[in-house]
Amino acid sequence: MFDLFKRKPSPDATPVATTTDVPAARSWSERLKSGLSQSREKLAGALGGVFARRTLDQAALDDLETALLTADVGVAATEYLLEDLKARYRRAGPGADPRPVLQAAFTALLAPLEKPLSISDARPFVIMLAGVNGAGKTTSIGKLAKWLQQQELSVLLAAGDTFRAAAREQLAVWGERNNVAVIRQEGGDAAAVMFDAVSAARARGIDVLLADTAGRLPTQGHLMDELAKVKRVLAKAEPGAPHEVLLVLDANTGQNALAQVKAFDAVVGLTGLILTKLDGSAKGGVVAAIAREHPVPLKFVGVGEGVDDLRPFVAADFVEALLPGMRESPN
Numbered sequence: 001m002f003d004l005f006k007r008k009p010s011p012d013a014t015p016v017a018t019t020t021d022v023p024a025a026r027s028w029s030e031r032l033k034s035g036l037s038q039s040r041e042k043l044a045g046a047l048g049g050v051f052a053r054r055t056l057d058q059a060a061l062d063d064l065e066t067a068l069l070t071a072d073v074g075v076a077a078t079e080y081l082l083e084d085l086k087a088r089y090r091r092a093g094p095g096a097d098p099r100p101v102l103q104a105a106f107t108a109l110l111a112p113l114e115k116p117l118s119i120s121d122a123r124p125f126v127i128m129l130a131g132v133n134g135a136g137k138t139t140s141i142g143k144l145a146k147w148l149q150q151q152e153l154s155v156l157l158a159a160g161d162t163f164r165a166a167a168r169e170q171l172a173v174w175g176e177r178n179n180v181a182v183i184r185q186e187g188g189d190a191a192a193v194m195f196d197a198v199s200a201a202r203a204r205g206i207d208v209l210l211a212d213t214a215g216r217l218p219t220q221g222h223l224m225d226e227l228a229k230v231k232r233v234l235a236k237a238e239p240g241a242p243h244e245v246l247l248v249l250d251a252n253t254g255q256n257a258l259a260q261v262k263a264f265d266a267v268v269g270l271t272g273l274i275l276t277k278l279d280g281s282a283k284g285g286v287v288a289a290i291a292r293e294h295p296v297p298l299k300f301v302g303v304g305e306g307v308d309d310l311r312p313f314v315a316a317d318f319v320e321a322l323l324p325g326m327r328e329s330p331n
Helices: 023-034 038-054 056-071 076-090 098-113 137-150 165-178 192-206 223-239 257-267 286-293 315-324
Strands: 001-005 123-133 155-158 180-185 208-211 246-249 273-275 298-302 311-312
Touching: 023 038, 023 315, 038 056, 038 315, 056 076, 076 098, 076 208, 076 315, 098 286, 098 315, 123 137, 123 223, 123 257, 137 155, 137 165, 137 208, 137 273, 137 298, 155 165, 155 192, 165 180, 180 192, 192 208, 192 223, 223 257, 246 257, 257 286
Parallel strands: 123 208, 123 246, 155 180, 155 208, 246 273, 273 298
Antiparallel strands: 001 180, 298 311
């Protein structure tokens, strides 16, 4: 077992931007809009026709249905949005601008996913992370560690992927970058690493333990059983743990992300999601599919490779970045 990078974060760490921090908030808004540009462009063509007509006739609704499906919103969420949109439009009265009505409907659909990560008084507070190979899990852990440090919380990392040396090394790099210790082993049982990490976190008075796990496909039954075992061991090592179980999703997978949510939730009981790689995807609409078909709180979204490119999900900000031309005034 190796312990690396033991220094705690500086108390002078830069705080996370708040809604009153205008420059930082604007910077994140711009990054989010840029990250969702491909999804927004897919919606733009059809929505342009809808907005030009300034009415929600059947032709406009047909165009909107096509646009939403193309953006990977999914059939169930698209049907729900169209029905809700029609009801809201009727209430708005004749001649209403459909743009703010659509924005309100979309925001209402996503709002239940907006449940920020809350660190309770439990110490160590254990966050277990899971995901398929290549979803960006280890990178997200590094960014999450930075975000937690900005909340003036001390962090310890547990390298639960005991088979891939590259995964352990990558986590160690993030640990070094954030001045965070990493508990890791070469080979052996992932559950044993977790037990050691909880003991180490307790002994050092660590606030939050981020427990990485090996990537796995939901169809790999034996590996999903191992994931359930890791969760049980964490509970034995620390009563009440893991306090959060987060699934890291790659936005590029589109509707397959919804299938992953359902499969991992059935095995380990998810408490939240992290959606990564929005900057390389035209499938940002999958958030709506998750909200409608299997709502699990979306704790964070990632729109880039930078250490600060992971931020809490805010439904209104996400919708504003996803839908084109929402702030334009009607003609």
